[in-house]
Structure formats: C-alpha cells, structure tokens
Amino acid sequence: MWQVVGHQWAIALLQNSLTRGNISHAYVFTGSPRIGKTTLALKLARALNCTGEDKPCGECLSCRKISQGIHPDVRMVDLAYQKGLLEEREGSTALGIDAIRSIQSDAALMPFEGRWKVFIIPQAENMTPGAANCLLKTLEEPPPHVVLLLTALHTDLLFPTIVSRCQIFNLRPPSTDLIGQALERRWGLEGERAHLIAALSAGRMGWAVEAAQNEALLKERNERLDELLSLPGARRLERLSFAQRWGSQPERAKEILTLWLGWWRDLLLAKEGCWDKTENIDRRDILAEEAEKHELGEIKEFISSIRKALQQLESNLNLRLALEVLMLDLPSKR
Numbered sequence: 001m002w003q004v005v006g007h008q009w010a011i012a013l014l015q016n017s018l019t020r021g022n023i024s025h026a027y028v029f030t031g032s033p034r035i036g037k038t039t040l041a042l043k044l045a046r047a048l049n050c051t052g053e054d055k056p057c058g059e060c061l062s063c064r065k066i067s068q069g070i071h072p073d074v075r076m077v078d079l080a081y082q083k084g085l086l087e088e089r090e091g092s093t094a095l096g097i098d099a100i101r102s103i104q105s106d107a108a109l110m111p112f113e114g115r116w117k118v119f120i121i122p123q124a125e126n127m128t129p130g131a132a133n134c135l136l137k138t139l140e141e142p143p144p145h146v147v148l149l150l151t152a153l154h155t156d157l158l159f160p161t162i163v164s165r166c167q168i169f170n171l172r173p174p175s176t177d178l179i180g181q182a183l184e185r186r187w188g189l190e191g192e193r194a195h196l197i198a199a200l201s202a203g204r205m206g207w208a209v210e211a212a213q214n215e216a217l218l219k220e221r222n223e224r225l226d227e228l229l230s231l232p233g234a235r236r237l238e239r240l241s242f243a244q245r246w247g248s249q250p251e252r253a254k255e256i257l258t259l260w261l262g263w264w265r266d267l268l269l270a271k272e273g274c275w276d277k278t279e280n281i282d283r284r285d286i287l288a289e290e291a292e293k294h295e296l297g298e299i300k301e302f303i304s305s306i307r308k309a310l311q312q313l314e315s316n317l318n319l320r321l322a323l324e325v326l327m328l329d330l331p332s333k334r
Contacts, residue, residue, distance in 0.1 A: 001057075002043050006035075006036065006171075006174025006175070006178055007040060007171050007174070010029075010040065010171060013169075018047055018048070018055060023116075024166070024167040025147055027148070027150070027166055027169065028124070028155065028158070028162075028163065028166040028167070029149070029152075030151070030154055030171065031172065031173070032153065033153070033204065033206075033254075034204035035171055035172075035173050035174070035206070036171065036206065038122045038151055039206070040171070041122075041149040042076075044118075044149060045071075045074045045147075045149065046063045046066045048114075048118055049066065049071065050063050071113075071114065073112055073114035073117045073118065074117075075103070075106065075120070077095065077099055077120065077122070094127065095121070095124075095126050095128065095131050096128050096130070097128060097130040097131045100134040101134060103121075104137075107119065107142075107143050111145055116146070117143075117145055117146050118146075118147045118148075119148050120149045121148070121149070122151045123151060123152065124150040125152045125154075125158060125314070132158070133159075135148075136161055136162055136165075140165070150162075153314060154314075155168060155170075157314060175203075176195075176198045176201075177198070179197075179201055179203070179205055179208050180195045181194075183209075187209065194212075195281075197218075199280075199281045200282075221259065224256055225263060225280070225283070227242075228260055228263060229290070231327070232293075232330055232332050242323070243320055243324040243326070246319075246323060247321075250313055254313055257309055257313070260306055262280065263280060264299060266278040266280050267290055267294065270290075271299060272296075294331055298331040299331075301331075302329060302330065305325075305326055308322075309322045309325070
C-alpha cells in the first residue's frame with residue numbers, strides 16, 4: 001500500500017478519490033522541507049497507474065517501474081538533473097520556461113503504457129514567472145489523461161491563479177514517536193538511536209532516513225551547532241565572515257538557519273523549563289548552560305530574526321545581506 005510515515009488524513013482523502021474515480025488534474029503538496037511531500041506525490045503516481053488490486057500495490061510492473069524512475073508515463077522535473085532546462089535567478093537555480101514547455105509537449109501525447117501521464121514538479125516555488133505562466137496554460141485546459149503533482153513550502157509562494165486550479169494538501173510534520181517507530185521497524189535502527197534521530201529530525205522524515213544511513217549528516221550537524229555556540233562570543237569581523245561564506249549558497253544557508261532555529265527554539269523551551277519538548281536531546285546539558293547566558297527576551301527576538309532571514313531567503317532577496325543583518329542581531333553571552 002502507501003507505506004508513508006504520517007499524513008494519514010491526506011492518504012485517506014486520496015484513496016477515497018481513487019476509489020470513486022474522482023481524480024483532480026492537479027495537486028499541490030505543501031509543508032516544511034523533507035517531511036514527505038515528494039514521497040507522497042510519487043506514491044500517488046504509483047496509485048494512479050497501479051494494475052494491482054490494492055492501489056498502490058507496490059508489486060506490479062507499473063509500481064516497480066515508478067519506484068525505479070523508469071516508467072515512461074511518470075516524469076519528475078528534478079532540479080538536480082534538468083540542467084539544460086534551468087535558469088539562474090539571483091544566485092540560485094530556478095525552473096525555467098523551457099522545462100514547462102517540455103512538459104506541455106509530452107503531455108499532449110497519450111500515455112504509452114499507463115492509464116495516466118503524471119508530471120511531478122518538486123519545489124514549484126522555484127519556477128520563474130515565465131514558467132509559472134506557461135504552467136497556468138496547461139492547468140486551464142488540462143489534457144484528460146494528465147495529472148500534475150506540485151510540491152512547495154507554502155501556497156503563498158505560488159501564483160494564486162495556479163493554486164486556485166489545484167487541490168491543496170497542507171502536510172504537517174509526523175510526530176517524533178511515529179518517526180522513531182518507522183526507523184526501528186523499516187530501517188532496523190536500535191531504539192535509543194532511532195529516538196535520537198527522530199527527535200533531531202523535527203518531523204523531517206526524509207532527513208531522518210538520510211541520518212540513519214549516513215553518519216556524516218550527524219557529524220555535520222554537530223559541527224554547525226558548535227559553530228553556532230562560538231558565534232555569540234566572536235568578534236564582529238568573524239560574524240560577518242560567516243555571512244560571506246554562506247551568502248552565495250542558498251540551499252546550505254537554509255539548512256543551517258533551520259538548524260539554528262531549532263536550537264534557539266530549544267533555548268526558549270529550556271528557559272521555560274519545557275524540557276520534554278526540546279529536539280536536541282543529546283545536548284540538554286549544553287542547552288541548560290546556554291539558557292542561563294541569555295535573557296528570555298533576547299532569545300525570542302533572535303528567533304524572530306532567524307525566521308525573518310528564512311523568509312527573505314525564500315523570497316529570493318539578497319542572502320548575504322540577510323545573513324549579515326542576522327549576525328549583527330546575534331545576542332552576545334552574558
């Protein structure tokens with residue numbers, strides 16, 4: 001079946017639509033990074049073209065081909081591989097109009113072996129205005145055999161005219177317990193390690209699976225947190241050097257800021273004595289020490305500063321400037 005961690009309400013709605021034959025021609029899955037948006041889109045693509053009795057069965061030829069990325073009627077526009085169809089936009093990679101025109105050309109053809117032609121567009125907020133307008137034409141007059149599946153952080157990052165023509169699924173992060181159980185059951189982790197990774201994942205199932213399989217990810221996380229702990233006592237020049245180093249790498253900067261947001265949120269929880277809600281459970285001793293070095297008000301203010309920097313990053317504003325302002329806002333230790 002679906003074999004998705006969490007999002008059971010969304011699966012129930014999609015399964016009901018499949019049973020009734022009430023398929024929308026366009027869906028948007030939104031939510032924070034790595035909580036399973038693209039995974040759910042791929043499962044829906046399998047369900048739409050599954051030839052088994054229980055859809056998606058995961059065993060029929062169609063399901064296996066989609067899982068392997070070789071089904072002729074299911075296509076994912078992957079920013080990592082569609083190099084010839086991408087454009088540079090303010091230092092970051094954007095999905096250009098040629099990528100959407102390629103989809104339109106393919107969509108005009110009938111399915112080769114499946115029932116539906118399915119096109120998956122992850123990170124649809126990265127479309128250029130020209131690409132978004134081009135996609136809108138397909139959404140206004142969709143071919144009867146085509147289903148478009150988009151993922152995005154928020155619907156407000158997409159054109160309202162696109163959102164209005166799609167069925168929206170706002171996904172919420174799975175619980176720590178649910179992720180921990182999945183890591184034990186499906187990925188074979190022992191209980192304590194599964195619980196730690198689940199807590200650190202902050203609901204990001206994709207990150208949790210990668211961390212379970214790649215020790216380097218946790219090592220890098222520790223290095224980034226150590227850097228964070230050193231910055232409040234650093235000189236202004238060192239702080240600005242940090243902004244310069246990451247100011248040209250939006251994806252890495254987003255990962256670091258998300259990590260920092262979780263850390264400062266934990267500091268706030270520690271300050272209030274809500275230890276059971278903290279994510280960085282392997283560093284609770286350090287959290288207790290750091291919480292004593294900052295006032296409650298400045299912790300709240302810096303959390304707002306990190307969120308503002310993330311919003312500016314998502315809006316493709318000047319990343320280096322946003323990081324420089326953030327470094328100047330960083331409170332010093334008492």
